[in-house]
Amino acid sequence: MQRNCCLFFFILIFNIENLKAQIPQVLNNSYANLKALKSLSYCTNFTEENPFNPGDFFRGTTKSQISYNDNSSVNFKKEERNINLGQIFTREIYNNSKLHTFDLVDSTYTKDDIKGGVKSELHEIISGTLILLRKNPSKILQYNDTLFNGKKCYQFLIKAYDTLANGNHDYTFKTVLIEKHSLMPVYYKEIGAGTAFKDGFPIGRLKFFIEKSFIDIKVNELIVDTEIKTDGFHELNTSMLNVGEIAPPIDVIPIANDELNDISVLKAPVKLVVFGSTTCSANPLSNPMLNRLHSKYSTKPFSIVNIYTGDKVEQITKYVQNNSLKFPVFFGTRLLRAKFKTVGTPNFYLIDPNGRIVASISGYSNSLEEELTTKIDTLLKKIY
Secondary structure (H helix, E strand, C coil): CCHHHHHHHHHHHHHHHHHHHHEEEEEHHHHHHHHHCEEEECCCCCCCCEEEEEECCCEEEEEEEEEECCCCCCCEEEEEEEEEECCCEEEEEEEECEEEEEEEECCEEEEEEECCCCCHHHHHHHHHHHHHHHHCHHECCCCCCECCEEEEEEEEEEEEEEEEEEEEEEEEEEEEEEEEECEEEEEEEEEEEEEEEEECCCEEEEEEEEEEEEEEECCCCCCCCCCCCCCEEECCCCCCCCCCCCCCCCCCEEECCCCCCCCCHHHHEEEEEEEEECCCCCHHHHHHHHHHHHHCCCCCEEEEEECCCCCHHHHHHHHHHHHCCCCCEECCCCCHHHHCCCCCEEEEECCCCEEEEEEEECCCCCHHHHHHHHHHHHHHHCCC
16 A cells, blocks of 8 residues: 555656646747748637726637748738627738738728737747746646647646735736647636736726637638728827817717716816726726816816717726716717817816817826816806
8 A cells, every 4th residue: 555655646746747847848849830830820719807897898809810931020910800799890910010000990090110020929928938937937837738629738827926915916827728739829818916007107906807719720821911901091190189279069978867977067167078998097097086176176167078989888887886986977979089089098178168178188197187277277267
């Protein structure tokens, strides 16, 4: 019996050490396999939770086509992404060091010069894991092989970040499955929690969830470069409406049937019109400021009109609850956003009793509240 126990533990230790030795071999072989490709196409099915709006999930697909130069750099890359059944629908085409991004819902596009080229997501998963392996191999664990979509896979858990801070468990854990026959990554999951920052400002403690599966992987097939056509599209706006211009009519829909969000707030002589997004990392910075402004001027002829145009009403309602917004929030169309010439989010337009813009501000800064307060006070003094 004693001999059998010794043999069992010997086999167990041998298997553990064998798995450890397999980690660099599997990852290096997978990386070499990706580097040797002439072309690659695949489909990504993904689910991602909005960290700024817990319980709001984005689901969709991305179709990718990539061709490579002889030195393994990307020659051509095309990706089409469909999120939440067309709520967001984009196409990206990379060719000759230029990236064209088309928004198929808004009929807009951008063109950017890309230094250093682009990569496939499969390549980034493996190369990123290899970098961590070289820096701290103890953070990468190999579990027993598993089946995914009926195929045998190597299974890795990557503890990219794992610490206790101020009594909180801050972590980023990733799961990667690599199909044993093709050596291609076929599954990726990332979960995490921690304090997030935007431009040096703390946003708060957030949780993350991303899950992706890679299917219909095809290698070394002919991929024809897609001709880039901008017919029917216009370049994305890069400048807001100017101070002194008359603001467009505000045509919005209340997201809640209550006094706070009543459409009558649009009649306030002085209005701060804000364009926001539930997915933008800068909006959580401005939300507390807007709560304070709403409270400060609650008895004055002033109103905040916060408008969301790229989100569904259900998403906005959940966001209001999750972020404890106390000011009026409305749903607006993409056409309204275009008329106001928004540039990202948040955008702020302070409008006087004559409908004229007296402040046009893009983005958040630590001086924004003071700037807006000064201008609002000046306008209100003219009314009294």
